[in-house]
Amino acid sequence: MSRSSIILLPKNKKLLQAVGENIKLARLRRKLTMDQVSERAGISRPTLSSLEKGSPSVSLGIILQVLLVLGLEKDILILADDDILGRKIQDADLTVKERGPKNTKK
Numbered sequence: 001m002s003r004s005s006i007i008l009l010p011k012n013k014k015l016l017q018a019v020g021e022n023i024k025l026a027r028l029r030r031k032l033t034m035d036q037v038s039e040r041a042g043i044s045r046p047t048l049s050s051l052e053k054g055s056p057s058v059s060l061g062i063i064l065q066v067l068l069v070l071g072l073e074k075d076i077l078i079l080a081d082d083d084i085l086g087r088k089i090q091d092a093d094l095t096v097k098e099r100g101p102k103n104t105k106k
Contacts, residue, residue: 018054019063026070032069043065
C-alpha cells in the first residue's frame with residue numbers, strides 16, 4: 001500500500017509547525033539532543049526532525065512517544081478537551097419531550 005501525501009491548508013500547516021516548534025523548544029529547555037530524544041523514544045533522528053518541523057506524516061503514536069520522553073505525555077489529553085463547538089451542536093439537537101396528561105382519579 002502506498003502512502004499518499006497529506007494535503008493541508010496553509011493555516012493548518014502553521015498549526016502543525018507550531019506544535020513541532022513547541023516540542024523542539026521543550027527538548028532544548030531540557031538540554032536534550034535530537035539523538036538522545038530519538039533513541040529514548042525508539043524512533044529515528046530524521047523522524048524526530050520531521051516532527052519538529054511539523055510534518056503531517058508523523059503519527060500520533062510517535063508524538064506521544066516523544067512527549068513521554070520529555071515528561072509531557074499528559075499534554076496529549078488537552079487535545080479536543082474543551083469542545084465548545086461540539087457542545088453547542090449537541091445542545092442545539094436536544095429535544096424536550098412533552099409530558100403526557102396527568103391521570104386524575106375521581
